[in-house]
Amino acid sequence: MTDVRRADQDGAGEAWEMVVGLEVHTELKTATKLFCGCANLFGDEPNTRVCPVCLGLPGSLPVLNQRAVELAMAIGTALHCEIRPSTFHRKNYFYPDMPKDYQISQYDEPINVSGWLELPGGRRIGIERAHLEEDTGKTAHAGASGRIHGAEYSLVDYNRSGVPLVEIVSAPDMRSSAEARAYAAELRAILVACGASDGKMEEGSMRVDANVSVRRGPDAPFGTRCEIKNLNSLRSLGRAVDFEARRQIALLESGEVVVQQTRHWDEGEGRTVALRSKEEAYDYRYFLEPDLVPVVPDPAWITAVGASLGPLPGERRARLATLVAGALPAGAGGSPDPGVGADLEGAPGVSDADQEQISTVVDLGLDGLVTAAVEGGIPARLALARTANEAATDAAAAAGLDPRAYTSLLAMEVAGSLSATQVKAVLHDLLAGGGDPAELARARGFEAMADGALVAVVQEAVDSHPAEWDRYRGGEEKLAQFFVGQVMKATRGQANGKAVVAELERLAAR
Numbered sequence: 253m254t255d256v257r258r259a260d261q262d263g264a265g266e267a268w269e270m271v272v273g274l275e276v277h278t279e280l281k282t283a284t285k286l287f288c289g290c291a292n293l294f295g296d297e298p299n300t301r302v303c304p305v306c307l308g309l310p311g312s313l314p315v316l317n318q319r320a321v322e323l324a325m326a327i328g329t330a331l332h333c334e335i336r337p338s339t340f341h342r343k344n345y346f347y348p349d350m351p352k353d354y355q356i357s358q359y360d361e362p363i364n365v366s367g368w369l370e371l372p373g374g375r376r377i378g379i380e381r382a383h384l385e386e387d388t389g390k391t392a393h394a395g396a397s398g399r400i401h402g403a404e405y406s407l408v409d410y411n412r413s414g415v416p417l418v419e420i421v422s423a424p425d426m427r428s429s430a431e432a433r434a435y436a437a438e439l440r441a442i443l444v445a446c447g448a449s450d451g452k453m454e455e456g457s458m459r460v461d462a463n464v465s466v467r468r469g470p471d472a473p474f475g476t477r478c479e480i481k482n483l484n485s486l487r488s489l490g491r492a493v494d495f496e497a498r499r500q501i502a503l504l505e506s507g508e509v510v511v512q513q514t515r516h517w518d519e520g521e522g523r524t525v526a527l528r529s530k531e532e533a534y535d536y537r538y539f540l541e542p543d544l545v546p547v548v549p550d551p552a553w554i555t556a557v558g559a560s561l562g563p564l565p566g567e568r569r570a571r572l573a574t575l576v577a578g579a580l581p582a583g584a585g586g587s588p589d590p591g592v593g594a595d596l597e598g599a600p601g602v603s604d605a606d607q608e609q610i611s612t613v614v615d616l617g618l619d620g621l622v623t624a625a626v627e628g629g630i631p632a633r634l635a636l637a638r639t640a641n642e643a644a645t646d647a648a649a650a651a652g653l654d655p656r657a658y659t660s661l662l663a664m665e666v667a668g669s670l671s672a673t674q675v676k677a678v679l680h681d682l683l684a685g686g687g688d689p690a691e692l693a694r695a696r697g698f699e700a701m702a703d704g705a706l707v708a709v710v711q712e713a714v715d716s717h718p719a720e721w722d723r724y725r726g727g728e729e730k731l732a733q734f735f736v737g738q739v740m741k742a743t744r745g746q747a748n749g750k751a752v753v754a755e756l757e758r759l760a761a762r
Contacts, residue, residue: 268466270497271474272432273424275461276439277417278449279387280323286386286416287314287356294455298409306386306414308352313543320416321363321547322557323448324384327418328364329558330446331379337548338363338383340541348408349389357385357419359538363547369422369442370566371434372611378423387415390456412456418448424463424474429493433486436460441565441615453484460489464496466504475500476510480517480524492517496524568619572610575623575632577601606633609640616647624655630662638662642679649683657682661689668748673740674698698746706739706747710755713738725760732756 282292288305304312328335341359362383368376389410393403420439426432440458443449451458460483465475480496483489495517500510515524563571578601602610613619618639625635643650643658661678664670670678670693681692713735714721724731736752 268468268497268501269470269472270427270429270493271424271465271467271477272426272429272493273463273477274422274426274432274435275463275479276420276422276436277387277459277461278327278420278443278451279457280320280416280418280448281450282317282319282323282416284317285414286317286320286384287414290414292415293411294452294457296411298407298411301411302413306351307410314356314541316544316547317416320384321549322553323416323446324363324382324418325549325554325557326446326561327382327420327443327448328367329554329561330442330564331364331367331369331382331420333364333367333379333382335364335549335554337361337546339546340384340544341538342541343385344537344539345535347388347391348406349391349410349413351389351410351413355386355388356541356544358383361546363549369435369439371431371438372566372569373434375431377425377431377435380421380423382418382420385417385419387412387417389413424465424477429490429497432462432493433490436486436489438565444617445564445568446561453486456484459484462489462493462496464493464500465510466497466500475504476512478510478512478524479514481514481527483517488517488519491519491522492524495522499524565614568614569610572613572619572622572632572636573602573606575626576606576610576636578632606636609636612640612644616644616650618643618647618650621650621653621655621658625659625662628656628659628663630659630666634666635662638675638679642676643683646683653682654686657686657689664689664693668751670698671740671745671748673745673749677745706743706751707755709739709742709747710735710752710759713742714756714759724756 279292284290285292285306288303290301290303290306293301305314325335327333338358339361340356342354343357343359344354346353362381364382365380367379367382369379370376389408390412392407392409394405394407395403422435426435440449440451440453443458444451449457453459462480462483463477464480465477467473467475478496478500480492483492496515503510511529513529514527516527517524610619613622613636621643622632622635622639625639626632639650643653661670661675661682664678665672665675674693674696677696678689678692678698681687681696682689717735717738720731720734724735732753735756736747736749739747739752740749
């Protein structure tokens with residue numbers, strides 16, 4: 253949906269269009285801060301990772317972190333940006349978490365401009381810029397609300413001050429909260445995939461500001477926007493955008509005007525509240541940072557950074573989609589073009605359930621297990637299902653699995669030597685401590701049943717439930733699972749479900 257409707261009692265209302273642009277701040281995964289040698293670590297004791305440079309003490313001079321520049325260029329490459337020569341400016345404002353009373357940031361000459369991000373459904377969202385800057389410190393307000401108003405006192409931790417950031421500014425191209433969430437989720441996946449960030453929103457490694465306005469239809473000029481600061485989860489992002497759009501519509505329909513301002517999202521109350529009037533660029537009194545030279549990346553350096561990037565999430569989803577659809581042999585080289593807009597949606601033979609599992613596997617970084625299993629002869633849907641449903645329950649352990657051991661385990665299920673239930677149990681052991689799947693199966697007492705023994709158990713189940721058997725033979729195929737359950741119970745899970753169904757079909761055909 254691209255429109256927002258006023259909520260009247262009868263459910264009707266005049267259509268408005270929501271316009272959303274996001275500013276995403278992501279901390280970079282560097283060993284040290286942007287302009288000094290202090291460690292870039294999360295969770296240390298307050299004010300233990302500071303020095304004269306990141307505290308802005310007189311006489312200290314910044315030295316630019318080369319790795320931070322490389323990661324900024326990696327982000328620009330992943331977002332199809334033009335990488336340009338750039339400069340740093342001083343952005344002047346007073347706040348307790350800014351020890352220098354200014355922030356070193358890129359202003360009119362950012363390192364990355366004019367890119368785009370493609371959502372899983374194929375729609376492209378423009379990227380206006382992705383520039384480098386230093387993070388601020390962190391202020392904690394002691395009080396029930398956690399806000400400065402009504403706080404008894406405030407504490408400042410400067411450990412985060414000077415941590416390298418890239419601010420990624422989208423174009424106002426999103427038209428719903430769902431698109432805003434999809435954009436933030438895809439951007440997070442890209443940042444993690446290219447090694448630039450850990451994407452941990454709960455730790456502040458990635459923070460989202462949402463610019464929201466409304467207008468009467470797609471041909472109307474943009475309305476007055478308000479910025480919602482520091483959203484730290486996808487759920488909060490979606491709720492905040494929806495609330496703010498409704499708030500602005502209510503103002504406009506009552507004859508009032510929307511005032512451009514910065515607002516705070518109150519998660520508990522489920523609403524935005526005004527913080528301050530929105531600043532303009534001139535309010536910050538930008539001027540060129542005198543202690544830093546322009547950054548002019550060599551073309552060979554830009555090329556090397558781009559070549560170091562692995563497949564991005566869109567490419568990886570497309571790869572799994574083609575494997576599931578059977579359109580690409582398991583061992584074929586190459587990757588689908590991530591710019592065609594059909595990495596998942598519209599792929600022939602890929603169901604909605606497949607798409608959901610593919611997204612889960614890629615988001616958790618477990619798609620390599622699926623690919624390895626398929627290349628080892630495992631049916632793609634089986635490999636995908638086991639990875640998305642079972643291996644994903646312990647993604648950290650699954651990421652360290654030996655793909656050969658994982659493939660061997662699934663091969664036992666394909667061959668019928670282990671049932672699906674048994675495979676899940678062995679996989680649990682494999683995730684817990686590794687090992688050889690065959691030995692783990694023997695340790696659990698999982699031995700394949702002889703054909704004659706299985707035939708006898710199935711016959712006993714049929715004889716014990718004549719009414720259900722007559723219904724099954726009469727066409728109620730769903731009762732096959734009833735008999736599978738009876739056989740599994742009798743064999744303590746050692747029977748193979750597929751073999752049980754095959755024997756039921758044989759008996760029914762006599």
